[in-house]
Each structure stands twice: as structure tokens, then as C-alpha cells.
Amino acid sequence: MNRIDSAFQQIKERGEKALIAYLMAGDPTLEDTEAYVQQLADAGADIIELGVPFSDPIADGPVIQQAAERALRSGTSLKKILATVRSLRTKTQIPLVLMAYYNSIFRYGEAAFCLDAVVAGVDGLASRAASSTMCR
Amino acid sequence: MMQLPDARGRFGAFGGRYVPETLIPALDELAREYEKARRDPKFKAELDSYLRQYVGRPTPLYYAERLTKKLGGARIYLKREDFCHTGAHKINNTIGQGLLTRRMGKQRVIAETGAGQHGVAVATVAALFGLQCEVYMGTEDMERQALNVFRMRLLGTTVTAVHAGSRTLKDAISEAMRDWTTNVRTTHYILGSVLGAHPYPMMIRDFQSVIGRETRKQILQAEGRLPDYLVACVGGGSNSIGMFTAFLKDKKVKMVGVEAGGLGIESGKHAARFATGSVGVLHGTMTYLLQDDDGQIQLTHSVSAGLDYAAVGPEHAFYKEAERISYTSATDEEAMAAFDLLCRTEGLMPALESAHAVAHVMKLAPKLTRSQVIVVNLSGRGDKDVNQVARIKGVNL
Ligand SMILES: Cc1ncc(COP(=O)(O)O)c(C=O)c1O
Numbered sequence: 001m002n003r004i005d006s007a008f009q010q011i012k013e014r015g016e017k018a019l020i021a022y023l024m025a026g027d028p029t030l031e032d033t034e035a036y037v038q039q040l041a042d043a044g045a046d047i048i049e050l051g052v053p054f055s056d057p058i059a060d061g062p063v064i065q066q067a068a069e070r071a072l073r074s075g076t077s078l079k080k081i082l083a084t085v086r087s088l089r090t091k092t093q094i095p096l097v098l099m100a101y102y103n104s105i106f107r108y109g110e111a112a113f114c115l116d117a118v119v120a121g122v123d124g125l126a127s128r129a130a131s132s133t134m135c136r
Numbered sequence: 137m138m139q140l141p142d143a144r145g146r147f148g149a150f151g152g153r154y155v156p157e158t159l160i161p162a163l164d165e166l167a168r169e170y171e172k173a174r175r176d177p178k179f180k181a182e183l184d185s186y187l188r189q190y191v192g193r194p195t196p197l198y199y200a201e202r203l204t205k206k207l208g209g210a211r212i213y214l215k216r217e218d219f220c221h222t223g224a225h226k227i228n229n230t231i232g233q234g235l236l237t238r239r240m241g242k243q244r245v246i247a248e249t250g251a252g253q254h255g256v257a258v259a260t261v262a263a264l265f266g267l268q269c270e271v272y273m274g275t276e277d278m279e280r281q282a283l284n285v286f287r288m289r290l291l292g293t294t295v296t297a298v299h300a301g302s303r304t305l306k307d308a309i310s311e312a313m314r315d316w317t318t319n320v321r322t323t324h325y326i327l328g329s330v331l332g333a334h335p336y337p338m339m340i341r342d343f344q345s346v347i348g349r350e351t352r353k354q355i356l357q358a359e360g361r362l363p364d365y366l367v368a369c370v371g372g373g374s375n376s377i378g379m380f381t382a383f384l385k386d387k388k389v390k391m392v393g394v395e396a397g398g399l400g401i402e403s404g405k406h407a408a409r410f411a412t413g414s415v416g417v418l419h420g421t422m423t424y425l426l427q428d429d430d431g432q433i434q435l436t437h438s439v440s441a442g443l444d445y446a447a448v449g450p451e452h453a454f455y456k457e458a459e460r461i462s463y464t465s466a467t468d469e470e471a472m473a474a475f476d477l478l479c480r481t482e483g484l485m486p487a488l489e490s491a492h493a494v495a496h497v498m499k500l501a502p503k504l505t506r507s508q509v510i511v512v513n514l515s516g517r518g519d520k521d522v523n524q525v526a527r528i529k530g531v532n533l
Contacts, residue, residue, distance in 0.1 A: 054431075054432065055301065055432040055433045056301065056306060056307075056310050056418060056419070056433050057310070058155075058156070058309075058310045058313045058314060058317075058419065059156045059314075059317070061314070062300065065300055065301075069301075072432060077430045078430060079430075101417075102154055102417050103416045103417040103418065103425075103427070103431040103433075104430065104431045106416060106417055106422075106431065107416060107427070107429070107430060107431030108431075128156060
């Protein structure tokens with residue numbers, strides 16, 4: 001069973017509701033993100049969504065747009081985010097879901113991204129305006 | 137020739153619909169209503185009547201004799217979209233979308249604007265049809281186009297400043313899309329160029345294609361033949377595709393789209409998507425963009441706010457790759473020289489956007505002969521740019 005399904009199953013068995021936390025990856029740096037993920041996992045988050053910063057986030061409000069701007073200023077890229085996930089996987093098994101705008105994935109290459117994300121230990125992708133068949 | 141776009145809104149590899157799920161029903165509704173309207177003789181009659189009596193169509197095709205003599209080559213005609221009510225071609229589209237808004241029973245319209253020309257055209261139509269109107273505009277553009285901001289307010293529109301990102305057109309579009317996502321039930325988003333998700337690029341092209349249909353008739357009347365070249369500036373690409381569409385099947389008619397070369401292609405400060413751009417997705421459509429290796433959208437620069445945008449309409453991307461339309465750019469400096477030339481030789485003050493098209497004609501015409509014909513789309517008049525021109529010339533008004 002994948003990490004997301006097993007997380008939900010355990011939550012259900014405990015009769016609880018899931019707590020899903022969101023972080024903009026790389027805000028203010030990816031080292032910080034790595035620390036925050038562990039802290040959130042330790043504090044009881046069930047799933048963590050990692051935002052992939054995009055310059056023109058039409059589906060987000062000003063708070064996330066500003067977080068993305070800070071992340072981009074520190075040089076965050078999709079490639080570096082996947083490296084951070086790889087490093088996190090030596091420390092925590094909390095389910096990680098990437099939230100990305102399609103252009104980031106399109107530029108990376110859909111097939112290459114799907115492969116690299118799975119290998120790095122990403123559990124899911126919520127993409128803004130992608131085709132629904134990606135990474136199947 | 138095949139009908140473009142296809143049922144999924146694709147122009148070959150380009151176009152489509154890359155938007156948040158919440159907007160899909162609204163896009164479907166719009167596509168449906170537009171399809172119905174297009175087949176409805178009543179809608180066509182209504183649109184034609186407004187275009188004639190309110191916009192002032194048909195606009196003249198003017199033989200620019202002094203400009204022709206001065207450049208000493210091809211005969212140059214100007215399609216006078218600067219005659220349109222509100223001063224630019226933008227109103228051809230906003231009248232159409234305004235009528236559609238009424239048909240959909242929506243009470244509120246929103247829009248983005250760069251140069252302010254589209255914003256003014258939307259504010260005008262909102263007043264005409266009694267619709268509530270909010271226009272988003274980057275603060276950088278509000279400064280460059282202060283006159284148009286005031287014009288919109290006089291027309292009863294709320295102009296909302298956008299402080300995010302580069303504070304120009306792309307940020308205004310993002311903000312308008314956010315508003316639309318929230319208020320989609322009551323609100324129609326009147327996009328201003330052949331951009332965005334399907335059906336916008338198709339619908340806006342159709343509304344603007346009146347330019348080319350008139351031009352074709354007029355040049356046949358004036359010259360007894362088709363032109364050798366059509367030249368138009370390309371921001372999102374609506375005035376250019378509007379002029380080109382009626383000639384696409386005429387293989388002998390060459391078409392040139394002129395992008396904003398800004399401070400020069402080498403400087404990196406420009407908006408010439410076909411010069412250094414690559415394929416990507418922005419604001420709902422797949423097309424040529426100015427972006428970095430990670431797909432982050434780059435900042436653009438142009439002296440003209442209306443050309444200062446990182447993406448080009450998807451249909452242009454298609455015709456670029458099909459090699460049916462060729463694309464070039466004119467720098468800020470070249471556009472300014474064209475602005476001056478047209479003022480002094482013809483007594484016509486072009487919009488700085490349109491001046492980019494004239495700048496290309498200054499290079500092209502002398503290489504051709506008197507027996508050849510160029511038609512340039514004079515997409516708008518330059519009154520809105522007078523403050524900006526004064527600033528550039530170092531004149532304190
Ligand atoms: C006068 C004028 N021409 C051209 C443009 C560029 O838009 P498009 O390429 O859609 O015609 C604008 C945009 O604001 C404009 O105001």
C-alpha cells in the first residue's frame with residue numbers, strides 16, 4: 001500500500017480526522033523546508049503538501065504568491081525540491097504531496113518528472129491545470 | 137484549409153485549456169453561448185449594427201502617399217483602426233463580448249489591461265450595456281497610462297491596482313483570473329487579446345477578423361489586387377490575427393508580426409517571444425513564452441505597455457511553426473522614430489504599439505518597388521501615449 005493510503009487507513013482506524021499541512025518549498029530556503037517538514041511530522045501532521053514556487057500563481061492568493069517569491073529568490077527549483085525530498089526520505093516516511101503549476105512540470109519534462117518524483121519518494125501530485133492522465 | 141482551433145481548442149500543439157477546475161464550467165458555458173450566438177442571425181445583426189453605428193466601422197484604408205514617397209519603395213496603406221471609438225481596435229472585441237455577457241444574463245464584467253486601451257474599451261461597453269465593471273491594472277502600467285486610468289474611472293469603472301510581481305499586464309491577468317475563479321457565476325471575464333484558455337483565442341480572433349475582411353475588400357477596390365505584405369504589431373496578437381485571418385489562404389500575401397524589441401534582443405529587456413522564447417503554459421494556454429529553464433516567467437520590457445507581455449497568442453505560435461506568418465521585432469528606439477515619422481509625414485499620431493509595425497515598414501518598404509503594396513494595421517491612436525513620449529523626450533508637460 002502507498003504511504004497516502006496507509007496514512008488514511010491508520011487515521012480511520014484511530015477514528016480521527018486527517019491533518020494536512022502545507023508548506024511552500026524553499027520559503028525562505030530549502031534547508032528550512034527540510035527542518036519544517038520534520039517538525040510538522042513530529043507535531044502530528046498526517047500528510048504534508050509542498051508547494052512548488054511559480055512566478056505567476058493564478059490559482060493562489062497573495063500570501064502564497066509572496067511565499068513563492070521568497071522561495072524563488074533563494075534559488076528554489078523543482079529539481080532542488082526533489083533532492084530535498086530524497087534527503088527527507090532518510091529521516092521521515094510522512095506522505096509528501098507536491099503542489100505544482102503545470103509549466104514547472106512541462107519544462108522539466110512530464111515523463112522525467114514522474115520518474116524522478118517517484119524515485120525521490122514523492123507520494124502524490126496536485127497540479128494546477130495539468131492533464132488528468134499524468135504520472136499514471 | 138482545416139478549421140482552427142480543433143474541438144479541444146488546439147491550434148496544432150498550441151492553445152488548449154490549462155486552468156483550475158473551477159473555471160471549466162464557465163469556459164464550457166462561454167463556448168456554448170458563443171457557438172449559439174455565432175449561428176444566430178439576430179446576434180450578427182446586433183453586432184454589425186453596433187460596429188457600424190457605435191464603433192464607426194468600416195474604418196478607412198488610407199493610402200499614405202507622403203510616407204510612401206519618403207521611404208521610396210512600396211506603396212503603403214494604413215488600416216485606420218485608430219478611428220475606432222475609444223481609439224483602438226480593442227473595442228471590436230469588447231462589443232462582441234459585451235453582447236455575449238448580456239445573452240448569458242451576467243451583470244458584472246471584469247478585465248485586465250496593459251496599455252489601458254482594452255480597459256477603456258471594456259469600461260465603455262460596460263457603460264453602454266449597463267454592466268458593473270472592474271478592471272485590473274499593474275501599478276507600473278497605471279503610471280505609464282495615467283490618462284487611461286482616469287478615462288476608465290470617468291466611465292464608471294472601478295480600476296483596481298495590482299501590486300504583485302512585475303506590476304504589468306501579466307500580473308493584471310493573474311488577478312483578473314483570481315477574481316473570475318471566485319465570482320464566476322455572476323461575472324464574465326472580458327479578456328483583451330487572443331490569449332487564455334479556449335474559447336478565448338478563437339472568439340477574440342473572430343471578433344477582430346472584421347479588420348481583415350474590410351481590408352481585403354478595400355485593397356481590392358483601391359489596387360485591384362491583394363497586397364504583397366501585411367504588417368501588424370503583436371502583443372497578445374489580436375489586431376494582427378484580426379487583420380491576417382482573411383488573407384491566410386492567399387499564399388502570395390506575406391504576413392509579418394512585429395514584437396516589442398525593447399532595448400534590443402541582446403539586452404534581454406524585450407518582449408520578443410519568438411526571438412528568444414520557448415514553449416510553455418501561461419494563463420491557461422500553451423504557447424511561446426519568455427521563461428527561464430525552470431519555467432519561471434521572465435520579466436519583459438517595452439516602451440509600449442500593450443506589447444509588454446511574456447506570452448503570445450497560441451494561434452501565432454502555430455502559424456510561426458507552420459511558417460505562414462513571419463515574426464520580427466522593433467526596438468523602443470525604432471518605434472519612437474516611427475512615431476515621429478508618422479506624426480510629421482502624415483499628421484497621424486500612432487499608438488506606440490502600432491508604431492512598432494510602422495518601424496518595420498520603415499525597414500521593409502525601401503527594399504521593395506513602387507509596384508508592390510504594403511498594408512499596415514494602425515491598431516490605435518497615440519493620444520494615450522503623449523505623456524510617455526514627453527517623458528522619453530525629456531519634456532516636462
Ligand atoms: C493600440 C494597441 N495596439 C496593439 C495592442 C497589442 O495587442 P494585440 O496584439 O492583442 O493587438 C494594444 C494592446 O493594448 C493596443 O492598445
